[in-house]
Every structure is written in structure tokens, then in C-alpha cells.
Amino acid sequence: MATCDFVSVMQKARTAFASGKTRDVNFRIRQLESLLRMYEENEADLVNALYKDLRKPKPEAKLMEIEVLKGDVRTMIQNCKEWSKPQRVPKTLVTMMDTPVILQDPYGVVLVIGSWNYPVQLSLIPVSGAIAAGNCVIIKPSEIAPASSKLLEELIPRYLDPECFQVVTGGPSDVQELLKQKFDYIFFTGSTTVGKIVREAANKHLTPVTLELGGKSPVYVDESVDMTIAARRIIWGKMVNCGQTCIAPDYILCNKSTRDRLVDKIREILIEWYGQDPQSSPDLCRIVNVRHFQRLQAMLGSGKVAIGGKSDADDLWIEPTVLIDVKPTDPVMQEEIFGPILPILEVESAYDAIQFINAREKALTIYIFSRNAKTQQAFLEETSCGSVCVNDTMMQFTVEELPFGGVGASGIGAYHGKYSFDTFTHKKSCLIRSFDKMGEALGKDRYPPYTDEKIRR
Numbered sequence: 001m002a003t004c005d006f007v008s009v010m011q012k013a014r015t016a017f018a019s020g021k022t023r024d025v026n027f028r029i030r031q032l033e034s035l036l037r038m039y040e041e042n043e044a045d046l047v048n049a050l051y052k053d054l055r056k057p058k059p060e061a062k063l064m065e066i067e068v069l070k071g072d073v074r075t076m077i078q079n080c081k082e083w084s085k086p087q088r089v090p091k092t093l094v095t096m097m098d099t100p101v102i103l104q105d106p107y108g109v110v111l112v113i114g115s116w117n118y119p120v121q122l123s124l125i126p127v128s129g130a131i132a133a134g135n136c137v138i139i140k141p142s143e144i145a146p147a148s149s150k151l152l153e154e155l156i157p158r159y160l161d162p163e164c165f166q167v168v169t170g171g172p173s174d175v176q177e178l179l180k181q182k183f184d185y186i187f188f189t190g191s192t193t194v195g196k197i198v199r200e201a202a203n204k205h206l207t208p209v210t211l212e213l214g215g216k217s218p219v220y221v222d223e224s225v226d227m228t229i230a231a232r233r234i235i236w237g238k239m240v241n242c243g244q245t246c247i248a249p250d251y252i253l254c255n256k257s258t259r260d261r262l263v264d265k266i267r268e269i270l271i272e273w274y275g276q277d278p279q280s281s282p283d284l285c286r287i288v289n290v291r292h293f294q295r296l297q298a299m300l301g302s303g304k305v306a307i308g309g310k311s312d313a314d315d316l317w318i319e320p321t322v323l324i325d326v327k328p329t330d331p332v333m334q335e336e337i338f339g340p341i342l343p344i345l346e347v348e349s350a351y352d353a354i355q356f357i358n359a360r361e362k363a364l365t366i367y368i369f370s371r372n373a374k375t376q377q378a379f380l381e382e383t384s385c386g387s388v389c390v391n392d393t394m395m396q397f398t399v400e401e402l403p404f405g406g407v408g409a410s411g412i413g414a415y416h417g418k419y420s421f422d423t424f425t426h427k428k429s430c431l432i433r434s435f436d437k438m439g440e441a442l443g444k445d446r447y448p449p450y451t452d453e454k455i456r457r
């Protein structure tokens, strides 16, 4: 649906929710099964769209988008019935004749706004949680990944109930128009700047939000690590999707001798993986558009280039690059990099690294590379961020049982697995009583006339 009448879209969703269709758990399961079929039957088209938008290599598209989506929707199908059941809570003396229970109430009409970097996965993981929880959903994929956005616009109405689940498209001004509607929940993935715009619009209607935002995720490396494994894991996390990942390692903090060993290893690994001419490697994406290319190119002037440093505007290509002698005031340290540029800053100790991190906005993720349990513990206890991964990068994302989200400037709320279901569910407290004489006798001391004797009982 191109730039459109959002009032009608909203009315359609409201009518669909009011019909009670999505209250039926079997309906939800059928929709989720259909979503799974959509992934299975259109894998080639999804991979092609991702290639068009980002030149995403096929294995990356499958592993990081389609397989993740299939796993997520299978979890929803398996658990939807169980999670939707009312949750009994313990009774007290006063409520022994009653039923105190928490109902898993869908919010109603939910808006999901996606980002372009994993344009399919980030638009649809929240959707499966919203469906499982019994909501109607309006999905707004990112206009910056047009092939993926167009494909979702075509596929969703073919696989999901078109009254309950609608795709709308458009850019910032359309989103601002859309946000004037009164949603029951808004789930946004994107930058911190736009997250603030979304929250402000949601506040007008007191609509609850989840904001999956970004930021600079630091990596600390000490001398105790296996340098080859550490370098591989850091470089993989940085180069997947060409660094355009919200939880990509943003910059490294380490001492000088660790830095020199790490840079040598990174150089070897980049040649081993991508060859002497990485631009011709089929395993590296491109930068999504000219604006982001220019933003990244400007960062190449920070510090000193230790590895890489080349760029090609015609090909939206930024070479995997390591920068050393970088100062905190350099351009590359002023915003989330979101590209294949890895600055290394020197610190003397883990203590210094923690001070450095704590002087900045709360990160989405912190990566700690150390064999030292005290060092690991110090980071875990003395820093605040959305998630932590010790001795690897990005892998925390793959554990469905771990909530995925930020804190402070990196976000509000979390999702994945059961956390997705809970995100889109209002926990409605209910106390169901009867006119049973015994129940009435147990509670009668609350009635006037008040006496000290009644209070003592």
C-alpha cells in the first residue's frame, strides 16, 4: 500500500480486532503457520530482495534473516497456546474462595516500524510476537530497503488475514502522519534520534512503546585472550552486513601491545576471508545508500589507517578498515559507525575501559574479551547496557531465551521468544468472586461501622 489513507487502514484494523477474530488462539496459530509457509515458499525471492538492497550474500541472508525468522515463528507456533492461558496466582486467606488470575490480554492494534539493515527479519520478528499475543498489526518496513519493503507488501496480504495484518509503506513524513493515529502499542526499530520522535508521538495517546535503538557498542580486549579466536570473532561481528548491524562491535578499547597483536591478526584474517582485493569478494555487502556512504567516508579521516581505508562511491564500497591512534574527539567516535570501520583506542586497564564506557550513553551491547574472571565480573557489575557477550560478538542475539533490547539511549523494552509474546500482551489482573457466604464472611470486616476490634482481626 503506497502512501495512503492511514485513517482507513486504522479503521480496518480496529474493526478486525473488535470482531474478536484474533482472540481465538487457533486463528493465531493458523496465521503463524501461514507466516512460516511464506518464509519457506519465498526464500529465493527474499534472498534476491536482500541482495538488491544491500548486496547481502546468500548465506548471510539465509542465516541472519530467513533461518532466524523460521526459528522464531516455530517457537511462537509451539508455545502460543500455553503462553495465552490465564495465569493462576497464589490465594490468600481472604481470597481462598475466589479466583485471582492474570489474563493474557492482547493490546489491540499494534504498529511495527522496521529498519533497513535486516529489513525482513527486523520487520517480521516483532510481528510474530504480536500475532501470537492476539493483536492486529500494521507493519511499516523501511523505505531505505525498497526491494524488501515491496516484497513484504506483496507477500503479507497473500499469506496473512488482510483485515488483521496490513503493510503500509513510506518515508519519514508518512511515518509522522501514521503516528497521529491512536495505536495500542508501538514497536519501533531504528535510530535513537527517530526513537525520540516516535516516543513523543506515542506520548500524545499514552501509547506504550518498545524502542529497539542503536548506539556505540564497545569491545574490550586484554592480553589474556587467544588473539586469533578473538580477532576472528570481532571481525566477523564487524563485517557481517558490512558493519550495518545494531549490535556490531563499534570500537575497541585495549592497551598498546594488545592493539599491535590484534591488528596483525585482523590483517591476516581479512586476507584469509576476503583475499587481497576485498571489493571483489562475494562475501561482503555494500553500504545501503549514498548518504550512509558519505557519512562513513568522512569517518576514514579519523586517527591513522592501519588496515584498509579505501572507498568507491560508484560501488557504495567502504573497505574493511582498522583505525589506530584514534582520539575520543575524532568524528568516528561521535556517532554509531554502522559500517566496516573499526577504530581502536588505547586504554591502560579494564578499569580505564569501564570509566570510558560509563562516561558515554548506555550501549546496546558490550563485548568483553578476557580470560580473567575478575575482569569479566567488573564489566558485568560496573557497566549498564542492553546485553553483554563475553569472548564473542553478536552470538547473544541467537539465544531466544535471552531478551533482546537496549537500555537508556539504546532502547526501551526487549523481545525474542517469550519476551516478544509478553511485549505485546497486557497482563490483566482479575479477581473473580462469587456470592458464596463463606467468602462474604471472610471479608466482612471491611464494612463500616469501623471498629478497633475489626481492625485487630
Ligand code: NAD
Residues within 6 Å of the ligand: 113, 114, 115, 116, 117, 118, 122, 140, 141, 142, 143, 144, 170, 171, 172, 173, 175, 176, 189, 190, 191, 192, 193, 194, 195, 197, 211, 212, 213, 214, 215, 245, 246, 247, 336, 338, 364, 405, 406, 411
Ligand atoms: P531510522 O531511525 O532512520 O529509521 C527507522 C524507521 O523510522 C524507518 O522505517 C523510517 O521510515 C522511519 N523514520 C526515519 N526518519 C523518520 C522521521 N524523521 N520521523 C518518523 N519516522 C522516521 O533508522 P535506520 O537508519 O533504519 O536504522 C539504523 C539505526 O537503527 C541504527 O542506529 C541501528 O543501531 C538501529 N537499529 C537497532 C536495532 C535493534 O534491534 N536495537 C536493529 C537494527 C537497527
